[in-house]
Amino acid sequence: MxxxxxxxxxxxxxxxxxxxxxxxxxxxxxxxxxxxxxxxxxxxxxxxxxxxxxxxxxxxxxxxxxxxxxxxxxxxxxxxxxxxxxxxxxxxxxxxxxxxxxxxxxxxxxxxxxxxxxxxxxxxxxxxxxxxxxxxxxxxxxxxxxxxxxxxxxxxxxxxxxxRYTGMLAFEGRSPLEVPEEPGTMIFAFGKRGYYLYGPTPGGGTTFGINLPHPPLTITSARAVPPAKWTETLLETYGEDSPGGDLIRRLPAGELTVNGALHLxxxxxxxxxxxxxxxxxxxxxxxxxxxxxxxxxxxxxxxxxxxxxxxxxxxxxxxxxxxxxxxxxxxxxxxxxxxxxxxxxxxxxxxxxxxxxxxxxxxxxxxxxxxxxxxxxxxxxxxxxxxxxx
The missing domain is CATH 3.50.50.60 (FAD/NAD(P)-binding domain)
Incomplete structure (x- = not known):
């Protein structure tokens, strides 16, 4: 053959x-x-x-x-x-x-x-x-x-x-906020209302990722939402968490990355x-x-x-x-x-x-x-x- x-x-x-x-x-x-x-x-x-x-x-x-x-x-x-x-x-x-x-x-x-x-x-x-x-x-x-x-x-x-939709939308950003963690550290944080992770970024600042509990949205629909609206939504869920809330608040306008629905x-x-x-x-x-x-x-x-x-x-x-x-x-x-x-x-x-x-x-x-x-x-x-x- x-x-x-x-x-x-x-x-x-x-x-x-x-x-x-x-x-x-x-x-x-x-x-x-x-x-x-x-x-x-x-x-x-x-x-x-x-x-x-x-x-x-x-x-x-x-x-x-x-x-x-x-x-x-x-x-x-x-x-x-x-x-x-x-x-x-x-x-x-x-x-x-x-x-x-x-x-x-x-x-x-x-x-x-x-x-x-x-x-x-x-x-x-x-x-x-x-x-x-x-x-x-x-x-x-x-x-x-x-x-x-x-x-x-x-x-x-x-x-x-x-x-299958996991029930979460993914977001990411690089905040200028410096967290007191040694380089090469990743923190998996369970906040009051949701999960997020963060760690110091080489070159300064903190990279963070968010798994927001949310009804399903296509990536196109999620990215059609104004960034300011997403920031407001994220702060409703993570605003009381430390350092989660501060990472979001310190993120420059328009620099939130919407990665869309998480599936398995x-x-x-x-x-x-x-x-x-x-x-x-x-x-x-x-x-x-x-x-x-x-x-x-x-x-x-x-x-x-x-x-x-x-x-x-x-x-x-x-x-x-x-x-x-x-x-x-x-x-x-x-x-x-x-x-x-x-x-x-x-x-x-x-x-x-x-x-x-x-x-x-x-x-x-x-x-x-x-x-x-x-x-x-x-x-x-x-x-x-x-x-x-x-």
Whole structure:
């Protein structure tokens, strides 16, 4: 059977370009198609890349420009603070603005913008991608890296579940307010009415992120709200918190970033069909509580390319890829879902949170047991998967 030679990657965010780079390293031609009409440099905020994600990026030769390491993480509940346990010997979490990571990826991969996929037609030994502008592109394989609202997921399985709204909108900013924390610290704060995180920014000021409990809004609708109105809404929820309220009040007008609704993906029954397959948030998007969303997408991109490199039969490659990834990503998603539930707790949860969270952190969050399997994961790119399976 002929080896895969050409791949059409749908989605130019993070997973798509990493997939293309990994395929190129595997000796397979890959082209990326993105529905946005132009690069989206202003979309998205800071991304956390865990040590396992950094290791996967190393395989495809991508570094993290302008990232800053997080050496210390602290849970803050009212006046109580609990330092989160660290995992030894894996390196720190790396924070990087999505724009900087995307620019680094896009500089190595050509992305065709303005290409919104509307259909995929299977053919003899390949698949034809049909775009809204009338263009048709044929490739041996089509990969859906098109996010939680994936078109490719629907084409693979019209009955596939869609993303679930977490009940929160994401906001971000860099306030000139200096917080009394050592560099490389990230504080996860449970305020009186909502959750937020913050930490000192290299070069001065404080970067903060907010998960605002709110009815669902599309990103377009959320960004149509005047910034001053959002600031007013945020202060209603976080104004009494310290330093949350002051971080918002000191933020210069117009510099609040609206990142939109936070979603997670439930388990997807079918990861692939025929010559189409899913990768990244299109098939597994855990809550941002996991700290693993970007890293898992990067891992899956690299391991999918490795499977297509080592298995000449496409169906066998896709089956092996799902076998490598499904249990791992669903386990991380399950852990994160439990954590996510305390970000916007009900009245009883709010009363118990200050008592339960320190106990939870000291007893349940054994760093090696919980974080070890996630952060110590390394992809063996050199090994031939087909030979190893045999």
């Amino acid at each position: 002929a080896r895969v030679r050409t791949v059409a990657v749908i989605g130019g965010g993070i997973a798509g370009p990493v997939t293309a780079l990994a395929l190129r390293k595997a000796g397979i031609e890959a082209t990326v198609y993105e529905s946005y009409p132009a690069p989206t440099d202003g979309v998205g905020g800071a991304i956390a890349v865990a040590p396992n994600g950094v290791a996967a990026l190393d395989i495809v030769g991508v570094d993290l420009p302008r990232a800053w390491p997080i050496h210390r993480q602290v849970m803050s509940i009212g006046h109580k603070r609990v330092q989160l346990p660290a995992l030894a010997g894996v390196g720190p979490l790396q924070m990087i603005h999505r724009r900087d990571l995307h620019q680094s990826l896009a500089s190595s991969v050509e992305i065709n913008y303005g290409k919104r996929l509307v259909d995929a037609v299977p053919g003899r030994g390949g698949v034809t991608a049909v775009f809204a502008d009338g263009d048709e592109i044929r490739a041996d394989v089509l990969i859906g890296a098109d996010g939680v609202h994936s078109t490719v997921r629907r084409l693979i399985d019209p009955a596939a579940p869609g993303p 993906m439930p388990p997807v029954p079918h990861w692939h069909r025929g010559r189409m397959v899913l990768v990244g948030d299109a098939v597994h998007a855990p809550s941002n509580s996991s700290g693993q969303g970007a890293s898992l997408s990067i891992e899956s991109a690299v391991e999918l390319a490795q499977c297509l490199r080592d298995f000449t039969d496409v169906g066998e490659a896709f089956t092996h890829y799902e076998g490598l990834r499904r249990r791992r990503v669903e386990k991380v998603a399950s852990r994160a879902a439990r954590t996510n539930g305390v970000k916007a707790p009900g009245p009883v949860g709010k009363a118990l949170l200050p008592i339960l969270m320190p106990i939870f952190m000291r007893i349940a969050m054994n760093p090696e047991r919980v974080l070890g399997p996630e952060q110590r994961y390394r992809i063996d790119w050199v090994t031939d998967l087909r030979s190893a399976a045999a």
